[in-house]
Amino acid sequence: MTEFSARDHAHMARALQLAERAAFTTQPNPMVGCVIADGDVVLGEGWHVRAGEPHAEVHALRAAAGRARGATAYVTLEPCAHHGRTPPCADALVAAGVTRVVAACRDPYHQVSGQGFAKLQAAGITVEYGLMEAAARHLNRGFFSRMERGRPWVRVKLGMSLDGRTALASGESKWITSEAARADVMRWRARAGAIMTGIATVLADDPRLTVRLPGGEDFVPPLRVVLDERGRLPALSQVLTDGLAPTLVVHGEDVVPDYDDEVRAFAVRRVDGGLDLSAVLSQLAQRGVNELQVEAGATLSGALLKAGLVDELLLYVAPVLLGERARPLFAGIDPATMAERIGLKLVETRQVGPDLRLLLAP
Ligand code: AOF
Ligand code: ZN
Numbered sequence: 001m002t003e004f005s006a007r008d009h010a011h012m013a014r015a016l017q018l019a020e021r022a023a024f025t026t027q028p029n030p031m032v033g034c035v036i037a038d039g040d041v042v043l044g045e046g047w048h049v050r051a052g053e054p055h056a057e058v059h060a061l062r063a064a065a066g067r068a069r070g071a072t073a074y075v076t077l078e079p080c081a082h083h084g085r086t087p088p089c090a091d092a093l094v095a096a097g098v099t100r101v102v103a104a105c106r107d108p109y110h111q112v113s114g115q116g117f118a119k120l121q122a123a124g125i126t127v128e129y130g131l132m133e134a135a136a137r138h139l140n141r142g143f144f145s146r147m148e149r150g151r152p153w154v155r156v157k158l159g160m161s162l163d164g165r166t167a168l169a170s171g172e173s174k175w176i177t178s179e180a181a182r183a184d185v186m187r188w189r190a191r192a193g194a195i196m197t198g199i200a201t202v203l204a205d206d207p208r209l210t211v212r213l214p215g216g217e218d219f220v221p222p223l224r225v226v227l228d229e230r231g232r233l234p235a236l237s238q239v240l241t242d243g244l245a246p247t248l249v250v251h252g253e254d255v256v257p258d259y260d261d262e263v264r265a266f267a268v269r270r271v272d273g274g275l276d277l278s279a280v281l282s283q284l285a286q287r288g289v290n291e292l293q294v295e296a297g298a299t300l301s302g303a304l305l306k307a308g309l310v311d312e313l314l315l316y317v318a319p320v321l322l323g324e325r326a327r328p329l330f331a332g333i334d335p336a337t338m339a340e341r342i343g344l345k346l347v348e349t350r351q352v353g354p355d356l357r358l359l360l361a362p
Pocket of ligand 1: 029030031032033047048051052053054055056057077078079080083084085086089090107109112
Protein backbone atom coordinates (compact mmCIF):
# COMPACT_ATOMS: atom_id res chain seq x y z
CA MET A 1 0.00 0.00 0.00
CA THR A 2 1.35 3.39 -1.00
CA GLU A 3 2.09 5.88 1.77
CA PHE A 4 0.48 9.23 1.08
CA SER A 5 1.59 12.54 2.62
CA ALA A 6 -0.56 15.07 4.46
CA ARG A 7 -0.28 17.25 1.36
CA ASP A 8 -1.60 14.43 -0.81
CA HIS A 9 -4.55 14.07 1.57
CA ALA A 10 -5.28 17.79 1.46
CA HIS A 11 -5.34 17.90 -2.35
CA MET A 12 -7.48 14.78 -2.60
CA ALA A 13 -9.92 16.11 0.02
CA ARG A 14 -10.26 19.22 -2.12
CA ALA A 15 -10.80 17.12 -5.26
CA LEU A 16 -13.59 15.24 -3.48
CA GLN A 17 -15.21 18.53 -2.50
CA LEU A 18 -15.09 19.66 -6.12
CA ALA A 19 -16.58 16.37 -7.30
CA GLU A 20 -19.57 16.76 -5.01
CA ARG A 21 -20.49 20.08 -6.64
CA ALA A 22 -21.90 18.03 -9.49
CA ALA A 23 -24.15 15.91 -7.28
CA PHE A 24 -27.33 17.22 -8.94
CA THR A 25 -26.05 17.50 -12.51
CA THR A 26 -23.78 14.58 -13.54
CA GLN A 27 -26.17 11.63 -13.65
CA PRO A 28 -25.76 9.04 -15.05
CA ASN A 29 -22.04 9.78 -14.93
CA PRO A 30 -20.08 9.63 -11.66
CA MET A 31 -19.07 12.74 -9.74
CA VAL A 32 -15.38 13.36 -10.32
CA GLY A 33 -13.06 16.14 -9.13
CA CYS A 34 -9.46 16.94 -10.07
CA VAL A 35 -6.71 19.14 -8.62
CA ILE A 36 -3.45 19.80 -10.47
CA ALA A 37 -0.74 20.79 -8.01
CA ASP A 38 2.96 21.42 -7.77
CA GLY A 39 3.80 20.72 -4.14
CA ASP A 40 1.40 22.81 -2.10
CA VAL A 41 0.62 25.15 -4.98
CA VAL A 42 -2.66 24.46 -6.73
CA LEU A 43 -2.34 25.13 -10.47
CA GLY A 44 -5.82 24.15 -11.57
CA GLU A 45 -9.08 22.67 -10.33
CA GLY A 46 -11.99 21.09 -12.14
CA TRP A 47 -14.97 18.81 -11.86
CA HIS A 48 -17.20 16.90 -14.25
CA VAL A 49 -20.37 18.96 -14.38
CA ARG A 50 -22.60 17.12 -16.82
CA ALA A 51 -22.63 13.96 -18.90
CA GLY A 52 -21.45 14.71 -22.41
CA GLU A 53 -19.34 17.64 -21.25
CA PRO A 54 -15.58 17.58 -20.50
CA HIS A 55 -14.35 15.42 -17.65
CA ALA A 56 -12.82 16.79 -14.44
CA GLU A 57 -9.20 16.43 -15.64
CA VAL A 58 -9.85 18.47 -18.77
CA HIS A 59 -11.33 21.35 -16.78
CA ALA A 60 -8.42 21.25 -14.31
CA LEU A 61 -5.81 21.15 -17.09
CA ARG A 62 -7.49 24.10 -18.80
CA ALA A 63 -7.40 26.04 -15.54
CA ALA A 64 -3.71 25.18 -15.14
CA ALA A 65 -3.19 26.77 -18.56
CA GLY A 66 0.04 25.12 -19.65
CA ARG A 67 1.64 24.99 -16.17
CA ALA A 68 0.89 21.30 -15.57
CA ARG A 69 4.29 20.07 -16.85
CA GLY A 70 6.01 18.18 -14.03
CA ALA A 71 2.98 18.57 -11.75
CA THR A 72 0.81 16.00 -9.93
CA ALA A 73 -2.83 15.40 -10.83
CA TYR A 74 -5.14 14.34 -7.98
CA VAL A 75 -8.29 12.68 -9.32
CA THR A 76 -11.14 11.10 -7.37
CA LEU A 77 -11.60 8.38 -10.02
CA GLU A 78 -9.22 6.62 -12.39
CA PRO A 79 -8.71 8.83 -15.47
CA CYS A 80 -10.57 7.38 -18.43
CA ALA A 81 -8.91 5.56 -21.30
CA HIS A 82 -11.90 5.27 -23.59
CA HIS A 83 -13.31 7.44 -26.34
CA GLY A 84 -16.79 8.06 -24.96
CA ARG A 85 -18.62 11.29 -25.46
CA THR A 86 -15.24 12.98 -24.90
CA PRO A 87 -11.62 11.89 -25.65
CA PRO A 88 -9.62 9.96 -22.99
CA CYS A 89 -8.43 11.96 -19.99
CA ALA A 90 -5.35 9.73 -19.71
CA ASP A 91 -4.21 11.10 -23.09
CA ALA A 92 -4.85 14.68 -21.98
CA LEU A 93 -2.77 14.17 -18.80
CA VAL A 94 0.08 12.67 -20.82
CA ALA A 95 -0.01 15.50 -23.36
CA ALA A 96 0.04 18.10 -20.58
CA GLY A 97 3.27 16.61 -19.16
CA VAL A 98 1.94 15.66 -15.73
CA THR A 99 4.51 13.36 -14.05
CA ARG A 100 2.44 11.85 -11.22
CA VAL A 101 -1.21 10.89 -10.98
CA VAL A 102 -2.85 10.12 -7.63
CA ALA A 103 -6.31 8.58 -7.89
CA ALA A 104 -8.74 7.75 -5.10
CA CYS A 105 -10.04 4.62 -6.78
CA ARG A 106 -10.33 2.57 -9.92
CA ASP A 107 -13.10 3.24 -12.38
CA PRO A 108 -15.48 0.24 -12.16
CA TYR A 109 -16.66 0.88 -15.73
CA HIS A 110 -15.39 -2.06 -17.82
CA GLN A 111 -14.25 0.23 -20.66
CA VAL A 112 -11.88 2.02 -18.30
CA SER A 113 -11.08 -0.17 -15.29
CA GLY A 114 -7.30 -0.48 -15.01
CA GLN A 115 -6.78 0.72 -18.56
CA GLY A 116 -6.56 4.38 -17.61
CA PHE A 117 -3.77 3.60 -15.14
CA ALA A 118 -2.01 1.38 -17.71
CA LYS A 119 -2.07 4.14 -20.29
CA LEU A 120 -0.54 6.64 -17.88
CA GLN A 121 2.14 4.19 -16.74
CA ALA A 122 3.02 3.33 -20.33
CA ALA A 123 3.78 7.03 -20.83
CA GLY A 124 6.16 7.00 -17.85
CA ILE A 125 3.81 8.67 -15.39
CA THR A 126 3.94 7.55 -11.74
CA VAL A 127 0.50 6.25 -10.77
CA GLU A 128 -0.68 5.80 -7.20
CA TYR A 129 -4.21 4.98 -6.12
CA GLY A 130 -6.23 4.18 -3.04
CA LEU A 131 -5.97 7.60 -1.37
CA MET A 132 -9.26 8.34 0.46
CA GLU A 133 -10.80 5.47 -1.44
CA ALA A 134 -13.62 4.87 1.05
CA ALA A 135 -14.77 8.48 0.80
CA ALA A 136 -14.58 8.41 -3.00
CA ARG A 137 -16.56 5.18 -3.23
CA HIS A 138 -19.11 6.52 -0.76
CA LEU A 139 -19.58 9.65 -2.85
CA ASN A 140 -20.28 7.55 -5.94
CA ARG A 141 -21.98 4.66 -4.15
CA GLY A 142 -24.71 4.79 -6.77
CA PHE A 143 -22.35 4.57 -9.73
CA PHE A 144 -20.34 1.78 -8.09
CA SER A 145 -23.50 -0.13 -7.28
CA ARG A 146 -24.75 0.09 -10.85
CA MET A 147 -21.39 -0.96 -12.31
CA GLU A 148 -20.50 -3.68 -9.80
CA ARG A 149 -23.89 -5.12 -8.80
CA GLY A 150 -26.01 -4.23 -11.82
CA ARG A 151 -28.53 -2.45 -9.63
CA PRO A 152 -28.92 1.05 -8.22
CA TRP A 153 -27.96 2.01 -4.68
CA VAL A 154 -31.32 1.92 -2.90
CA ARG A 155 -32.18 4.61 -0.40
CA VAL A 156 -35.53 4.31 1.35
CA LYS A 157 -36.82 7.59 2.70
CA LEU A 158 -39.49 7.56 5.40
CA GLY A 159 -40.99 10.08 7.78
CA MET A 160 -42.30 8.81 11.07
CA SER A 161 -43.72 9.89 14.39
CA LEU A 162 -41.84 9.40 17.65
CA ASP A 163 -43.92 6.27 18.18
CA GLY A 164 -42.77 4.85 14.85
CA ARG A 165 -45.90 5.48 12.79
CA THR A 166 -45.99 6.64 9.17
CA ALA A 167 -49.69 7.37 8.68
CA LEU A 168 -52.96 7.29 10.58
CA ALA A 169 -55.13 4.18 10.22
CA SER A 170 -57.14 6.17 7.65
CA GLY A 171 -54.01 6.52 5.53
CA GLU A 172 -53.68 10.24 6.22
CA SER A 173 -50.03 11.24 6.47
CA LYS A 174 -49.86 14.92 5.45
CA TRP A 175 -47.83 16.04 7.29
CA ILE A 176 -45.95 14.17 9.94
CA THR A 177 -42.59 15.83 9.43
CA SER A 178 -41.84 19.55 9.26
CA GLU A 179 -41.39 21.77 6.23
CA ALA A 180 -37.66 21.87 6.99
CA ALA A 181 -37.48 18.08 6.79
CA ARG A 182 -39.42 18.04 3.55
CA ALA A 183 -37.06 20.65 2.06
CA ASP A 184 -34.13 18.46 3.11
CA VAL A 185 -35.70 15.53 1.26
CA MET A 186 -35.52 17.59 -1.94
CA ARG A 187 -31.72 17.59 -1.80
CA TRP A 188 -31.67 13.80 -1.50
CA ARG A 189 -34.11 13.53 -4.37
CA ALA A 190 -31.92 15.78 -6.49
CA ARG A 191 -28.93 13.47 -6.26
CA ALA A 192 -31.00 10.41 -7.14
CA GLY A 193 -31.35 9.10 -10.68
CA ALA A 194 -34.88 7.95 -9.94
CA ILE A 195 -37.59 8.27 -7.31
CA MET A 196 -39.79 5.24 -6.90
CA THR A 197 -43.16 4.83 -5.26
CA GLY A 198 -46.01 2.33 -5.16
CA ILE A 199 -49.47 2.59 -6.66
CA ALA A 200 -51.05 2.89 -3.21
CA THR A 201 -49.13 6.10 -2.55
CA VAL A 202 -50.14 7.54 -5.92
CA LEU A 203 -53.80 6.67 -5.33
CA ALA A 204 -53.72 8.18 -1.83
CA ASP A 205 -51.58 11.29 -2.35
CA ASP A 206 -51.13 11.88 -6.11
CA PRO A 207 -47.52 12.97 -5.47
CA ARG A 208 -45.41 14.90 -7.98
CA LEU A 209 -42.08 13.24 -7.05
CA THR A 210 -40.16 16.16 -8.49
CA VAL A 211 -37.20 18.18 -7.24
CA ARG A 212 -38.28 21.59 -6.08
CA LEU A 213 -35.12 23.53 -5.23
CA PRO A 214 -33.61 26.85 -6.29
CA GLY A 215 -31.46 26.33 -9.39
CA GLY A 216 -33.42 23.19 -10.21
CA GLU A 217 -33.59 24.07 -13.92
CA ASP A 218 -29.95 22.98 -14.22
CA PHE A 219 -30.40 19.64 -12.50
CA VAL A 220 -30.99 16.32 -14.18
CA PRO A 221 -34.62 15.60 -13.22
CA PRO A 222 -34.85 12.15 -11.59
CA LEU A 223 -36.94 9.58 -13.40
CA ARG A 224 -40.26 8.93 -11.61
CA VAL A 225 -41.02 5.25 -11.21
CA VAL A 226 -44.41 3.88 -10.17
CA LEU A 227 -44.86 0.22 -9.33
CA ASP A 228 -48.32 -0.44 -10.65
CA GLU A 229 -48.70 -4.18 -10.55
CA ARG A 230 -52.26 -4.37 -11.89
CA GLY A 231 -52.39 -1.35 -14.17
CA ARG A 232 -54.41 0.89 -11.85
CA LEU A 233 -52.54 4.18 -12.35
CA PRO A 234 -55.11 6.91 -13.16
CA ALA A 235 -54.48 8.67 -16.44
CA LEU A 236 -54.92 12.01 -14.68
CA SER A 237 -52.34 11.43 -11.95
CA GLN A 238 -49.75 14.22 -11.73
CA VAL A 239 -46.82 11.96 -12.59
CA LEU A 240 -48.45 11.30 -15.96
CA THR A 241 -49.77 14.75 -16.74
CA ASP A 242 -47.50 17.49 -15.34
CA GLY A 243 -44.64 16.89 -17.77
CA LEU A 244 -42.11 18.00 -15.12
CA ALA A 245 -39.98 14.86 -15.31
CA PRO A 246 -40.07 11.55 -17.16
CA THR A 247 -42.19 8.80 -15.61
CA LEU A 248 -41.78 5.07 -15.94
CA VAL A 249 -44.57 2.67 -14.97
CA VAL A 250 -43.79 -0.90 -14.01
CA HIS A 251 -46.59 -3.46 -14.20
CA GLY A 252 -47.05 -7.21 -13.96
CA GLU A 253 -46.29 -9.32 -17.02
CA ASP A 254 -49.86 -10.49 -17.34
CA VAL A 255 -51.33 -6.99 -17.32
CA VAL A 256 -52.34 -5.26 -20.53
CA PRO A 257 -51.99 -1.68 -19.43
CA ASP A 258 -54.28 1.01 -20.59
CA TYR A 259 -51.76 3.89 -20.48
CA ASP A 260 -51.39 6.42 -23.24
CA ASP A 261 -48.92 5.60 -25.98
CA GLU A 262 -46.48 8.18 -24.68
CA VAL A 263 -46.30 6.58 -21.24
CA ARG A 264 -43.11 4.65 -20.79
CA ALA A 265 -43.93 1.32 -19.21
CA PHE A 266 -42.36 -2.06 -18.82
CA ALA A 267 -43.48 -5.39 -17.47
CA VAL A 268 -41.76 -7.57 -14.90
CA ARG A 269 -42.43 -11.00 -13.55
CA ARG A 270 -44.61 -11.54 -10.51
CA VAL A 271 -43.25 -13.39 -7.52
CA ASP A 272 -45.43 -14.38 -4.62
CA GLY A 273 -47.74 -11.47 -4.08
CA GLY A 274 -45.83 -8.70 -5.83
CA LEU A 275 -43.55 -7.58 -8.60
CA ASP A 276 -40.07 -9.07 -8.81
CA LEU A 277 -38.21 -6.19 -7.16
CA SER A 278 -34.77 -7.42 -8.20
CA ALA A 279 -35.93 -7.37 -11.81
CA VAL A 280 -37.21 -3.82 -11.36
CA LEU A 281 -33.84 -2.73 -9.98
CA SER A 282 -31.83 -4.31 -12.76
CA GLN A 283 -34.08 -2.63 -15.34
CA LEU A 284 -33.44 0.71 -13.65
CA ALA A 285 -29.69 0.11 -13.68
CA GLN A 286 -29.88 -0.60 -17.38
CA ARG A 287 -31.55 2.77 -17.75
CA GLY A 288 -28.60 4.47 -16.03
CA VAL A 289 -30.03 4.93 -12.54
CA ASN A 290 -27.21 5.12 -9.99
CA GLU A 291 -29.11 6.08 -6.84
CA LEU A 292 -32.74 5.12 -6.42
CA GLN A 293 -34.74 6.93 -3.78
CA VAL A 294 -37.82 5.08 -2.61
CA GLU A 295 -40.60 7.24 -1.21
CA ALA A 296 -43.38 4.81 -0.61
CA GLY A 297 -45.54 3.43 2.13
CA ALA A 298 -44.91 0.62 4.57
CA THR A 299 -45.81 -2.11 2.06
CA LEU A 300 -43.22 -1.41 -0.64
CA SER A 301 -40.62 -0.23 1.88
CA GLY A 302 -41.15 -3.42 3.89
CA ALA A 303 -40.96 -5.62 0.79
CA LEU A 304 -37.64 -4.07 -0.21
CA LEU A 305 -36.26 -4.48 3.29
CA LYS A 306 -37.34 -8.11 3.49
CA ALA A 307 -35.80 -8.80 0.11
CA GLY A 308 -32.46 -7.40 1.33
CA LEU A 309 -32.57 -4.67 -1.30
CA VAL A 310 -32.24 -1.60 0.96
CA ASP A 311 -28.78 -0.04 1.15
CA GLU A 312 -29.63 3.09 3.11
CA LEU A 313 -32.54 4.22 5.21
CA LEU A 314 -33.18 7.97 5.41
CA LEU A 315 -35.51 8.45 8.32
CA TYR A 316 -37.06 11.68 9.59
CA VAL A 317 -38.43 11.40 13.10
CA ALA A 318 -41.00 14.04 14.10
CA PRO A 319 -41.68 14.68 17.79
CA VAL A 320 -45.37 13.79 17.48
CA LEU A 321 -47.40 10.78 18.59
CA LEU A 322 -49.86 9.09 16.24
CA GLY A 323 -51.03 6.33 18.51
CA GLU A 324 -51.34 2.61 18.42
CA ARG A 325 -53.79 2.23 15.55
CA ALA A 326 -51.58 4.18 13.13
CA ARG A 327 -49.50 2.42 10.44
CA PRO A 328 -46.04 1.04 11.12
CA LEU A 329 -42.78 1.91 9.39
CA PHE A 330 -42.39 -1.38 7.51
CA ALA A 331 -45.17 -3.84 6.76
CA GLY A 332 -44.61 -7.58 6.96
CA ILE A 333 -41.99 -7.51 9.67
CA ASP A 334 -43.04 -9.47 12.70
CA PRO A 335 -40.21 -11.19 14.56
CA ALA A 336 -41.43 -13.72 17.10
CA THR A 337 -38.28 -13.67 19.16
CA MET A 338 -35.51 -11.19 19.86
CA ALA A 339 -33.16 -13.42 17.92
CA GLU A 340 -35.19 -12.69 14.78
CA ARG A 341 -35.23 -8.92 15.20
CA ILE A 342 -33.88 -6.77 12.42
CA GLY A 343 -30.89 -4.71 13.47
CA LEU A 344 -29.72 -1.59 11.66
CA LYS A 345 -26.51 0.38 11.90
CA LEU A 346 -26.82 4.05 12.79
CA VAL A 347 -24.59 5.93 10.35
CA GLU A 348 -25.45 9.57 11.07
CA THR A 349 -27.85 11.69 13.11
CA ARG A 350 -28.75 15.32 12.67
CA GLN A 351 -31.50 17.70 13.68
CA VAL A 352 -33.40 19.22 10.75
CA GLY A 353 -35.71 21.98 11.95
CA PRO A 354 -37.81 20.44 14.75
CA ASP A 355 -37.23 16.89 13.48
CA LEU A 356 -34.46 14.35 13.80
CA ARG A 357 -32.83 12.90 10.69
CA LEU A 358 -31.31 9.45 10.92
CA LEU A 359 -29.25 7.72 8.30
CA LEU A 360 -29.16 3.95 8.82
CA ALA A 361 -27.75 0.95 7.04
CA PRO A 362 -29.42 -2.46 7.27
C1 AOF B 1 -12.71 10.58 -16.02
N1 AOF B 1 -12.95 11.82 -15.54
O1 AOF B 1 -14.32 13.38 -14.80
C2 AOF B 1 -15.25 11.30 -15.35
C3 AOF B 1 -14.98 9.98 -15.81
O2 AOF B 1 -20.06 10.19 -20.64
P1 AOF B 1 -18.68 9.94 -21.18
O3 AOF B 1 -18.68 9.21 -22.48
O4 AOF B 1 -17.92 11.22 -21.28
O5 AOF B 1 -17.88 8.99 -20.17
C4 AOF B 1 -18.41 8.62 -18.97
C5 AOF B 1 -17.54 7.58 -18.32
O6 AOF B 1 -16.25 8.11 -18.04
C6 AOF B 1 -18.12 7.18 -16.97
O7 AOF B 1 -18.97 6.08 -17.05
C7 AOF B 1 -16.87 6.85 -16.18
O8 AOF B 1 -16.42 5.55 -16.45
C8 AOF B 1 -15.86 7.86 -16.71
N2 AOF B 1 -15.97 9.09 -15.94
N3 AOF B 1 -13.71 9.66 -16.09
O9 AOF B 1 -11.59 10.32 -16.41
C9 AOF B 1 -14.16 12.21 -15.21
N4 AOF B 1 -16.50 11.71 -15.07
ZN1 ZN C 1 -12.15 11.17 -18.63
